[in-house]
Amino acid sequence: MTVVVAHKWAPNPQEATVAPGGTVDLSRAKPAVSEYDPVAIEVGRRLADAWGCELVGVSVGGPEIAAPMARKAALSRGLDRLVVVADERLSGAGATPTAVALAQAVGEVEDVRVVLAGDSSVDEGAHLVPSVLAGLLGWPSLAEVADVTADGGALVVERAQGSGSQVVRVDGPAVLAVAADAAVPRVAGMKDILAAGKKPVVELPLAGELPAQPEVVGRAPVPLAERGRRRIDTTDPDAAARELVAALRADGVL
Amino acid sequence: MTTTWIIVDEPGVAGLLDTARNLGRPTAAVVVGPHELAASTATAGVDRCLWLGETGDAPVEAFATAVAAVVADGAPGVVLAAARPSARALVGAVAATLRAPAMVGAVGVETDGDTVLVEREVLGGIARRTERCDGPVCLVVDGGGVPEPGAAVPVEEVTAEALAVRVVENRPSSAPQVDLAGARRVVAVGRGLKAKEDLALVDRLAEAMGAAVACSRPVAEGSGFLPKDRYVGVSGRTLTPDVYLALGISGQVQHTVGIRGAGTIVAVNTDADAPFMKECDYAVVGDLYTFVPALAAALQS
Amino acid sequence: MSEPDFDVAVVGAGPAGCVTAYLLAQQGHSVVLVERGEAPGAKNLSGGVLYGRVLEQVFPDFAAAAPVERRVVRNAVTFLTSTGAVGVDLTSDRLDGNAYTVLRARFDAWLAERCEEAGVFLMPGVRVDRLLTSPSGAVTGLVAGDDELSARVVVAADGVNSFLARGLGLRPKPAQNQLAVGVKAVVSLPRETIDDRFGLVGDEGAALAMVGEATGGIGGGGFLYTNATSLSVGVVLRLDDLAASGASASDVFDRYCEHPAVQRYLRGGEVLEYGSHLVAEGGLGMLGTVATDGLVVVGDAAGLTINSGLTVRGMDLAIGSAIAAAGGIGDALDAGDTSAAGLAGYRERLMAGFVGKDLTTYAKAPAFLERPRMYRDYGPVLEDVMVRAFDLDTTPRKHLASVAWDALRTSPVGMLDLASDLWAGVRAL
Numbered sequence: 001m002t003v004v005v006a007h008k009w010a011p012n013p014q015e016a017t018v019a020p021g022g023t024v025d026l027s028r029a030k031p032a033v034s035e036y037d038p039v040a041i042e043v044g045r046r047l048a049d050a051w052g053c054e055l056v057g058v059s060v061g062g063p064e065i066a067a068p069m070a071r072k073a074a075l076s077r078g079l080d081r082l083v084v085v086a087d088e089r090l091s092g093a094g095a096t097p098t099a100v101a102l103a104q105a106v107g108e109v110e111d112v113r114v115v116l117a118g119d120s121s122v123d124e125g126a127h128l129v130p131s132v133l134a135g136l137l138g139w140p141s142l143a144e145v146a147d148v149t150a151d152g153g154a155l156v157v158e159r160a161q162g163s164g165s166q167v168v169r170v171d172g173p174a175v176l177a178v179a180a181d182a183a184v185p186r187v188a189g190m191k192d193i194l195a196a197g198k199k200p201v202v203e204l205p206l207a208g209e210l211p212a213q214p215e216v217v218g219r220a221p222v223p224l225a226e227r228g229r230r231r232i233d234t235t236d237p238d239a240a241a242r243e244l245v246a247a248l249r250a251d252g253v254l
Numbered sequence: 255m256t257t258t259w260i261i262v263d264e265p266g267v268a269g270l271l272d273t274a275r276n277l278g279r280p281t282a283a284v285v286v287g288p289h290e291l292a293a294s295t296a297t298a299g300v301d302r303c304l305w306l307g308e309t310g311d312a313p314v315e316a317f318a319t320a321v322a323a324v325v326a327d328g329a330p331g332v333v334l335a336a337a338r339p340s341a342r343a344l345v346g347a348v349a350a351t352l353r354a355p356a357m358v359g360a361v362g363v364e365t366d367g368d369t370v371l372v373e374r375e376v377l378g379g380i381a382r383r384t385e386r387c388d389g390p391v392c393l394v395v396d397g398g399g400v401p402e403p404g405a406a407v408p409v410e411e412v413t414a415e416a417l418a419v420r421v422v423e424n425r426p427s428s429a430p431q432v433d434l435a436g437a438r439r440v441v442a443v444g445r446g447l448k449a450k451e452d453l454a455l456v457d458r459l460a461e462a463m464g465a466a467v468a469c470s471r472p473v474a475e476g477s478g479f480l481p482k483d484r485y486v487g488v489s490g491r492t493l494t495p496d497v498y499l500a501l502g503i504s505g506q507v508q509h510t511v512g513i514r515g516a517g518t519i520v521a522v523n524t525d526a527d528a529p530f531m532k533e534c535d536y537a538v539v540g541d542l543y544t545f546v547p548a549l550a551a552a553l554q555s
Numbered sequence: 556m557s558e559p560d561f562d563v564a565v566v567g568a569g570p571a572g573c574v575t576a577y578l579l580a581q582q583g584h585s586v587v588l589v590e591r592g593e594a595p596g597a598k599n600l601s602g603g604v605l606y607g608r609v610l611e612q613v614f615p616d617f618a619a620a621a622p623v624e625r626r627v628v629r630n631a632v633t634f635l636t637s638t639g640a641v642g643v644d645l646t647s648d649r650l651d652g653n654a655y656t657v658l659r660a661r662f663d664a665w666l667a668e669r670c671e672e673a674g675v676f677l678m679p680g681v682r683v684d685r686l687l688t689s690p691s692g693a694v695t696g697l698v699a700g701d702d703e704l705s706a707r708v709v710v711a712a713d714g715v716n717s718f719l720a721r722g723l724g725l726r727p728k729p730a731q732n733q734l735a736v737g738v739k740a741v742v743s744l745p746r747e748t749i750d751d752r753f754g755l756v757g758d759e760g761a762a763l764a765m766v767g768e769a770t771g772g773i774g775g776g777g778f779l780y781t782n783a784t785s786l787s788v789g790v791v792l793r794l795d796d797l798a799a800s801g802a803s804a805s806d807v808f809d810r811y812c813e814h815p816a817v818q819r820y821l822r823g824g825e826v827l828e829y830g831s832h833l834v835a836e837g838g839l840g841m842l843g844t845v846a847t848d849g850l851v852v853v854g855d856a857a858g859l860t861i862n863s864g865l866t867v868r869g870m871d872l873a874i875g876s877a878i879a880a881a882g883g884i885g886d887a888l889d890a891g892d893t894s895a896a897g898l899a900g901y902r903e904r905l906m907a908g909f910v911g912k913d914l915t916t917y918a919k920a921p922a923f924l925e926r927p928r929m930y931r932d933y934g935p936v937l938e939d940v941m942v943r944a945f946d947l948d949t950t951p952r953k954h955l956a957s958v959a960w961d962a963l964r965t966s967p968v969g970m971l972d973l974a975s976d977l978w979a980g981v982r983a984l
């Protein structure tokens with residue numbers, strides 16, 4: 001029995017610059033383990049410990065994801081080993097080709113009980129890869145998962161439903177996208193990182209054809225409203241408050 | 255000719271229908287849910303309405319494979335689903351079966367024969383891209399409200415097998431519902447708020463302003479000061495109030511995309527270089543703990 | 556004692572730490588490189604001119620392989636006054652290959668990648684809290700959070716604030732006149748706009764130094780460097796002078812950016828990042844003990860910067876000290892003696908190399924640069940001379956020498972001051 005966690009090595013678009021023509025320059029944005037994926041790794045670690053089984057990370061993407069930095073960043077957060085598919089064709093790939101490569105990686109792991117994923121990736125933010133992956137595997141997928149436990153051969157999953165929650169039972173394997181606050185991820189220490197350097201990593205060549213990717217035929221900046229950015233100093237908070245109220249009244253919004 | 259498919263798992267699908275109608279193709283809906291949902295979908299202006307039968311104690315997600323089979327069989331061109339977890343589970347399986355691109359953030363869709371042109375916001379909304387797909391494409395867009403009823407088409411029931419998932423227990427929330435979408439004025443708080451008790455400060459201001467209270471994601475999900483349906487942004491709500499007052503929110507793009515359509519934006523932040531200060535009409539540089547009471551007082555006088 | 560975890564533990568993945576780690580790994584030693592930033596370079600304020608000859612000794616092809624922004628072919632020094640700017644502007648083929656502009660977030664990351672290729676164990680996202688020492692006081696490793704890590708030699712490459720070196724009492728707390736604060740921003744502009752405004756073509760770059768009104772008369776200067784699609788702009792202000800003036804560094808920076816001579820380059824740009832950082836300015840006077848039992852100190856941590864007023868140098872000295880340290884540490888490891896005596900080769904190599912020589916050459920520069928006239932008075936005098944030369948207002952012309960004489964006579968700079976400054980300047984620079 002094995003627990004698998006899918007995690008992405010991705011840049012934060014907050015650090016990107018966008019040229020007037022809409023071209024995005026991500027070279028200043030440092031890639032890292034995507035913001036919410038450490039939560040999934042932490043949930044996976046607890047589950048694997050509770051079940052006494054192995055926790056395997058899977059990650060797919062461009063060649064940079066196989067670099068030692070990327071491997072250790074993930075492994076030091078509690079994975080036992082890692083399976084990666086690093087291929088130029090997966091750089092910036094959409095949800096479907098990404099999920100196809102992930103399905104290949106998951107297929108290499110024996111006796112998978114559950115695949116955990118993060119809420120959404122920091123760059124694409126699509127909330128889609130887990131459900132496409134589930135579709136490819138023929139398994140059910142559930143999102144916004146707060147907690148997972150085992151009951152015999154079944155998974156008992158608690159997930160958010162509307163503003164409340166719901167408990168769901170899954171017989172057989174599933175893909176679960178965990179909620180952003182399902183666990184507090186651990187901070188890797190020196191010993192974790194040292195240990196990470198010794199953990200096994202399998203690098204798989206991308207097998208088979210990827211599904212066709214859309215062709216980019218146009219780029220544009222986002223049309224943003226011009227905003228005044230009028231600075232209001234609060235050395236005297238009351239005067240500042242009066243200034244703002246007067247301004248908002250003048251704008252007709254109060 | 256290809257068919258535009260709409261995935262329906264909840265009543266709020268008017269947004270999907272608008273997009274579908276603009277494409278000028280035959281439309282078909284596949285409905286996962288109780289019979290009433292199928293019946294109302296049949297009057298929403300679609301050409302066909304397929305229903306997978308009563309779901310019993312299976313959650314919507316249990317029908318992902320069944321939905322994928324129905325759509326794959328129906329000459330799909332554009333497949334539309336609402337930005338909700340359950341609908342994403344369904345459309346994800348469709349994309350897997352069709353090996354078709356699955357995308358979010360579409361602001362415009364056109365078809366030309368089998369070709370689909372999608373203009374969408376990418377990377378959390380920092381830029382736009384137009385992409386051409388030769389073949390079917392799955393899009394996740396804002397579901398919108400409940401569509402107006404019109405003439406009905408027959409509900410075609412399809413027998414479907416559910417995946418092995420069952421609901422064991424529902425725990426509805428007791429938190430009061432707040433109509434954020436309808437609010438003309440919104441006061442939002444971020445991690446600049448130190449403690450849950452301090453919400454009282456914000457509530458007093460909101461009352462003085464006649465505003466609803468929203469927040470950034472960490473306030474709802476990390477610290478849990480407010481319910482999850484109150485946070486604004488790419489993963490949360492999109493709001494278009496006349497005035498949006500952001501207190502102690504840094505203004506990361508994932509948050510600000512949710513209020514780009516707001517009338518006037520005020521950002522209150524101790525850090526004059528916070529990103530929000532560049533995307534607002536009034537940049538109030540200062541401590542929310544001193545400014546908020548002052549503002550509440552100024553509003554009352 | 557059990558086997559240490561590594562032969563060498565380097566703290567700080569700036570230029571000094573990366574090059575030390577790289578060279579030692581190449582010698583076949585096991586090396587760990589610990590950096591508090593989530594990625595190397597992430598914490599380092601971007602933008603600077605790298606005087607690159609020394610890096611060629613380590614990576615002969617770095618100019619082609621590393622992510623450098625532009626090749627500096629134009630150097631200018633400008634005295635800003637309240638009404639204008641006057642300066643010397645050098646564009647020369649002879650500068651080719653001398654210096655490159657770099658953005659540290661990319662450049663440091665590139666250096667760290669080379670380290671990993673050479674077998675260095677890179678450990679980002681870890682802040683070292685203190686050093687481990689033996690009862691006799693020898694350094695034996697590091698402590699970060701709950702974890703300890705042992706090494707035969709620890710290299711403190713943790714920058715100007717180096718509390719590792721300071722914690723051991725290797726470096727006294729610098730005096731205020733030995734420290735400057737740098738405020739710096741990176742401003743994005745389209746490549747073509749930069750080319751046009753600075754008169755550049757292709758990968759050509761410019762480095763402008765500005766003094767005088769640039770800092771509102773506070774000791775220090777301003778700079779403006781071209782990157783590929785951004786400008787690095789900032790001021791470096793002597794702490795004692797800044798404190799005496801009562802101004803805040805960010806205000807001086809804002810005023811600098813708004814000066815017409817600077818504004819015309821920055822116009823329309825968007826600030827991508829902004830921050831401030833200390834700069835050690837003490838020159839040779841600040842260089843403390845660079846090696847003790849089990850520890851060596853390199854780069855800014857050792858106080859290795861030279862501020863000549865015209866150039867701020869630190870990265871090249873950091874790299875130079877790294878080369879010397881890697882040599883000294885290598886010898887010590889090979890000899891099995893990592894005590895202060897065993898590591899003494901580092902200081903010898905350092906002082907024999909260009910770092911030591913330049914430090915000695917510029918030893919008087921800090922004191923020279925403390926002369927207030929440098930920042931306040933010469934700019935207006937020069938401007939006056941030039942205006943009188945060019946402003947053909949139909950009054951009868953005079954010879955340039957007497958123009959200069961008049962300008963000097965009406966300025967607060969006395970003849971004796973001028974003579975003294977000239978003499979001091981020639982000797983210091």
Ligand SMILES: Cc1cc2nc3c(=O)[nH]c(=O)nc-3n(C[C@H](O)[C@H](O)[C@H](O)COP(=O)(O)OP(=O)(O)OC[C@H]3O[C@@H](n4cnc5c(N)ncnc54)[C@H](O)[C@@H]3O)c2cc1C
Binds near residue numbers: 443486540543
């Ligand atoms: C895939 C993905 C999706 C995301 N989706 C969303 C989303 O939908 N919505 C969302 O909001 N976020 C989202 N995020 C998170 C987002 O990136 C930011 O982390 C988040 O918006 C930051 O919240 P914040 O501004 O409240 O907190 P911080 O970034 O910590 O900012 C707090 C601010 O408060 C200021 N401050 C502190 N004290 C005071 C004081 N006393 N007075 C005034 N100001 C003060 C600080 O200067 C700071 O600017 C997403 C992230 C990812 C990766």
Ligand SMILES: Cc1cc2nc3c(=O)[nH]c(=O)nc-3n(C[C@H](O)[C@H](O)[C@H](O)COP(=O)(O)OP(=O)(O)OC[C@H]3O[C@@H](n4cnc5c(N)ncnc54)[C@H](O)[C@@H]3O)c2cc1C
Binds near residue numbers: 571596714790791
């Ligand atoms: C405004 C300004 C302008 C400058 N312009 C130039 C220029 O144009 N040309 C030039 O050559 N030099 C310039 N310098 C000087 C130059 O930046 C430094 O001399 C150079 O960076 C020194 O390199 P270093 O490797 O010694 O230290 P740093 O580059 O400071 O690197 C130290 C590293 O150690 C890490 N660190 C610190 N403490 C810890 C810890 N406890 N645990 C783990 N990691 C830690 C830091 O995160 C950092 O990455 C400038 C400096 C300033 C401030």
Ligand SMILES: Nc1ncnc2c1ncn2[C@@H]1O[C@H](COP(=O)(O)O)[C@@H](O)[C@H]1O
Binds near residue numbers: 007060126130
């Ligand atoms: N390239 C990838 N490799 C591994 N996991 C991924 C990848 N892309 C997305 N995921 C997983 O899918 C989740 C949702 O991603 P997204 O659909 O891009 O928002 C992420 O949080 C990851 O857990």
